Amino acid sequence: MATVIALLVLCLPVVTLGYIGFCYASPWGTCRRCSTARKRRTCRACDGTGMRPRIGWQLYVYLRRLHRDGTR
Secondary structure, eight states: OOEEEEEEEHHHHHHHHHHHHHHHHHHHEEEHHHHHTTTTOTTHHHTTTTTEEOHHHHHHHHHHHHHHHHOO
């Protein structure tokens, strides 16, 4: 059991930093709502562009704005 916990403790930062790097390098992903229908109709998620920001990028922008507004 201790080896599983140690493995998780070692792998979690690697996976987290990898996802942060991925979101920084490519903040926009395809819209799942539009790509499944293969139609570029106007949807609320992407406004018909077919691209929407990733969850990690949305979280980064939210925290950046929160910090900026809190330090003014």
